[in-house]
Structures are given as structure tokens and as C-alpha cells.
Amino acid sequence: MGTNSVEGEASHVVTIWEVNKERLAQMEKRISDTTPQLLSIAAGRSTCCIFRVPQSLIDINGRSYQPRIVSIGPYHRGQPKLQMMEEHKWRYLRSLLSRTKEAKGITLEDYLKSIHPLEKDARECYSENIHLGTDEFLEMMVLDGCFILELFRKVDNTKLFEPEDPIATMAWILPFFYRDFLRLENQIPFFVLERLFETSKMPEEESGPSLSLLAMRFFNNIMQRPDPIIETCHDLKGLHLLDLVRSSFIPRDEESPPHEVNTPTHIIHCVSKLRRSGIKLNPGKAESFLVVNFRRGVIDMPTITIDDFMSSFLVNCVAFEQCHNGGSKHFTTYATFLDCLVNTAKDVEYLCDRNIVENYFGTEAEVARFINNLGKDVAFDINLCYLSKLFNDVHEYHGNSWHVQYASFKYTYFKTPWSFISAEIALVLLVLSFLQTFYTIYPYYH
Structure with missing residues (x-):
């Protein structure tokens, strides 16, 4: 009986599984390769600054993050x-x-050697491991970086264009470069560009524009900002080209986040509701469309041009701010602010009539849809955003019952010239009727 029991137990002994040593080594290598990168992202290290756009934003804005004509990085x-x-x-x-x-x-060997010491830092700028060997990675950096620099130089000095260069002769190409060079997934580190720029600098360029100024001049061909503003960007720095241009719109005195406010910040209403409470919107005169102010019932907003370039630039700036923890959230805040103002095409139409929005994008309904998508599913601390005081001031003004009642009366009875004239005629008739009644009764009274 005992012997049979032992034999039964022996028949159920499971053979030990032998681990595939090669597979084990691959898994351990993968763990050692990815863990530092994931930790650097989680800690918000500034070295990680070039990201894959989250799928949640791709679902909203579609192909706005993908290059159309040229791959960089x-x-x-x-x-x-x-x-x-x-x-x-x-x-x-x-x-x-x-x-x-x-x-x-x-x-060519000198270019490769110049950026070889930067390889480790350059790889750490990407949110994913780049599965390229050293030679292939450096080739990509030199090829893409020198292409960008040459294009900057040729556009700044058209004499450098070779005869019959398609990029110079075909007008449709350059607008694609303006957009593709400012897509979050299509970047190389700015310090790589700087090293290549210094290596390739000709003797006559020693006293010429800096790389930052050369880049800003290039993109200003499509942005059309005043030249004095662009010329102040000679010492501007960025993590990559997208961050460089983005930083040029952020006022220098507002680069650091504001202190936390004691009261919770309130989201404001759309244009049509603000107007009914007596709040007006005027085109501001600041150098950047990010500079928005509210005084005595008036929101001052500098004009913003919405076209193919600006729409692409805005969504990529918002995506960068959503992924990168080390910088400000100015564009995310501004996108949320626009999203608050615009509910319908009528709101866009009013902003266009007030010269706050210049629409080269499409119909008012298409602009409204773009603005609503721009501010959709974005995360930021509204109590720490640079417009937190404006949000609260507008909310408080809108909540004032006297403002709402008086403005509602004006909006209802005087929103068009004809209604105003009709009201004046009615008032005159009322006064005349009163005078007629008075002079009819007055003699009998005495």
C-alpha cells in the first residue's frame, strides 16, 4: 500500500522548465536599456524633450503631428x-x-567627429530608445542637421541657391518645410544644430546672425511678425526648433510660472454670454498673441492669424507642453482660453469682426471646430496658469448682477442701429404725448 502511494506521487512530479538563456539575456538587456529612460521621463528631466505624440491627441487632431514632405530625426x-x-x-x-x-x-569626417561627443545626450532627448548604431545615428544627425542649416542659410541669402534648385523654384515646397520643421515628432536637439552650425560657419559668418536669429528669420517668412521683434531673438534658446519658436512668443517677464492663488480659478463663458454681461473684446497691441489683459469690462486680445501654418504650430506646441514637464504651459493655457470663448461659429464671426482673429483657415464653423479640438483633453493646473487672474476677474465681473441686467437690456434693445433709432423715436413720441397731455390739463387746473 505504501509502495503504491510513493509510486503514484512520483508519477505526478513535474519536469523543471529550462529557461532559454538567450531569451533571458535579451530580456535583461531590454530592462537595463529602458529603465533609465523611463525614469528620466517620469522625473520630468529636461533632457527628454522630443516625444511621440499621445494617441489621445492624435485621435483629436489627426495628422497634424506627422511630417508631410521631410523627415527630421x-x-x-x-x-x-x-x-x-x-x-x-x-x-x-x-x-x-x-x-x-x-x-x-x-x-565630412570632421562633422561626424564634432557631434560624436554629443551622441549620448542626443539619444536621451528622445522619449523612446533609438535602435540605431553609433555610425547610423551620427549619420542621421549630420545629414538632417546640415540640411536644416543649409536651407536656413539659402533662404536668408538667396544667392546661395544653386541654379534650378527645386526648393527655390517650386513655390509649394517651402510652406511644407515651415510646418514640418515645427512638428514635435520631427525634431533633433538644438545643441546638435548649434555644434554643426559652429563647425560649418564660414569666415564671413563670424560676425553674422546667430543660429537662433537665422532660424527665426526663416520661420518669419510665414509668420510675418515685425522685424524688430525677430531681431531681438538673437540670444534665444530652445530645446529644439519647435521649442525655440514657441519660446519667442512667451513674454520674457512671464517665463516663470505665477504663484499659486488662494482662491480657486474659474473657467469663463463664451463670447456671446460675455457680451450679454457687458464684457467687450478688443484687439490688443502687444507683441505676442499670448498677452491677454482684462480691464474695466474689456478683454484686450492681440490679433492671431489662423491658417494652415498657425494651426499646425499651435497643436504641436500644446502637444509639447503636455508631454514636457520642465517648461511653461502658456500655449495650453491660451488654447483653453480660446476654447472657453468659442462655442459656435457665431463666436468666431464676432472675433473676426473685432479683428481679433484673422481667418485664413476655412469657414467660421471650421475655425470653431479647430479651436474646440485644440483645447480638448488637455491637462494643466488652472490655478498656476499665467491667465489665472484674468479668469477670475472675468468670472467676477460676469457674476455682477447689475452688469448682467444693464448689459442684457442694452443687448436686447440696442444691439442694432435700427433698434436704437426705434427706441429713440418711441422715447420722443412718449415725451410728446406727455407734453400734449400736460398742456391739455394745465389750463383747466388753473
Whole structure:
């Protein structure tokens, strides 16, 4: 009986599974590779600044984050639809090498060696591990970086364009570059561009514009901001080109976040409701559309042009601020502010009539849809945002019952010239009727 029991137990012994040593080594390598990167992202380290856009934002804004004509950096590298521009990259690199080799003896090897010490820091700028070897990674940085620099120089000095250069002769190409160079997923670190810029600088460029100013001049061909504003950007810094241009709109005295307010901040109402409470909206005169003020019942908003470029720029700035923990949330705040103001196409129509919005995007309904999507599903601390005081002041003014009643009366009876004239005629008739009654009764009374 005992022997049979032991034999039964032995028959149920499970064979020990042998771990695949090769697979185990691969998993351990994956763990060691990814953990520091994930920790750096979770800690909000400033080194991580080039992100894949979250799927939640892609679901809202679609293809606004994907390059249309040129790939910069690793995320969209090798996509078939972007291959046409790869030949132009090599052609521009050849053009740059021919100048620097003749003037300074700088060769391709010198460019690769100049950024080799930056490889580790450059890789840490990306939110994902870049599965490229050192040689391939450095080749990508040099090829993409030199292409950007050459295009900046050629657009700034058109004499550098070679005869029959398609980028110079085909008018439709440059607008795509303006947008593609400012997409969050289509970036290389700015310090890589700076190193390549210094390496490739010609003797006559030593006293010329800085890389920041050269970049801002390039993008101003589409932004059309006043030249004096752009010229002040010579010492501006950014984590990449998107952050550089984004930073140029943030007022220098508002770069640090405001102190936390003691009272909770309130979201404001749309344009039509604000108008019924007596609040007016006027075009402001500040240098940046981010500078919004509220005084004595009037919101001053500098004019913003909404077109294909600005719509792409805005959504990518918001995406960057959502992913990067180390910077301000000015564009996210402004997007939320616009989303509050606009509920319908009528609200957009009013903003256009007041010269606050210049619409080159589409119909008023399309602009309203874009603005509502821009502020949709974004996260930020409203109590710490740069417009927190404005939100509270507008909310308090709107909640004043006297303002609401008086403004509602004006809005109802005097919102058009004809209603105002009708009211004046009615008032005159009322006064005449009173005088007629008075002079009829007055003799009998005496």
C-alpha cells in the first residue's frame, strides 16, 4: 500500500522548465536599456524633450503631428512617402561640404567627429530608445542637421541657391518645410544644430546672425511678425526648433510660472454670454498673441492669424507642453482660453469682426471646430496658469448682477442701429404725448 502511494506521487512530479538563456539575456538587456529612460521621463528631466505624440491627441487632431514632405530625426525616418526629400538632403550636404572644405579644410569626417561627443545626450532627448548604431545615428544627425542649416542659410541669402534648385523654384515646397520643421515628432536637439552650425560657419559668418536669429528669420517668412521683434531673438534658446519658436512668443517677464492663488480659478463663458454681461473684446497691441489683459469690462486680445501654418504650430506646441514637464504651459493655457470663448461659429464671426482673429483657415464653423479640438483633453493646473487672474476677474465681473441686467437690456434693445433709432423715436413720441397731455390739463387746473 505504501509502495503504491510513493509510486503514484512520483508519477505526478513535474519536469523543471529550462529557461532559454538567450531569451533571458535579451530580456535583461531590454530592462537595463529602458529603465533609465523611463525614469528620466517620469522625473520630468529636461533632457527628454522630443516625444511621440499621445494617441489621445492624435485621435483629436489627426495628422497634424506627422511630417508631410521631410523627415527630421528618427521617428519618421525611412517612410516611403518622405523619400523624395532624402536626395535633396545629400545634395545640400554636398553643397555645404564643398564650401567648408575649400574655405576651412573641414571634411565630412570632421562633422561626424564634432557631434560624436554629443551622441549620448542626443539619444536621451528622445522619449523612446533609438535602435540605431553609433555610425547610423551620427549619420542621421549630420545629414538632417546640415540640411536644416543649409536651407536656413539659402533662404536668408538667396544667392546661395544653386541654379534650378527645386526648393527655390517650386513655390509649394517651402510652406511644407515651415510646418514640418515645427512638428514635435520631427525634431533633433538644438545643441546638435548649434555644434554643426559652429563647425560649418564660414569666415564671413563670424560676425553674422546667430543660429537662433537665422532660424527665426526663416520661420518669419510665414509668420510675418515685425522685424524688430525677430531681431531681438538673437540670444534665444530652445530645446529644439519647435521649442525655440514657441519660446519667442512667451513674454520674457512671464517665463516663470505665477504663484499659486488662494482662491480657486474659474473657467469663463463664451463670447456671446460675455457680451450679454457687458464684457467687450478688443484687439490688443502687444507683441505676442499670448498677452491677454482684462480691464474695466474689456478683454484686450492681440490679433492671431489662423491658417494652415498657425494651426499646425499651435497643436504641436500644446502637444509639447503636455508631454514636457520642465517648461511653461502658456500655449495650453491660451488654447483653453480660446476654447472657453468659442462655442459656435457665431463666436468666431464676432472675433473676426473685432479683428481679433484673422481667418485664413476655412469657414467660421471650421475655425470653431479647430479651436474646440485644440483645447480638448488637455491637462494643466488652472490655478498656476499665467491667465489665472484674468479668469477670475472675468468670472467676477460676469457674476455682477447689475452688469448682467444693464448689459442684457442694452443687448436686447440696442444691439442694432435700427433698434436704437426705434427706441429713440418711441422715447420722443412718449415725451410728446406727455407734453400734449400736460398742456391739455394745465389750463383747466388753473
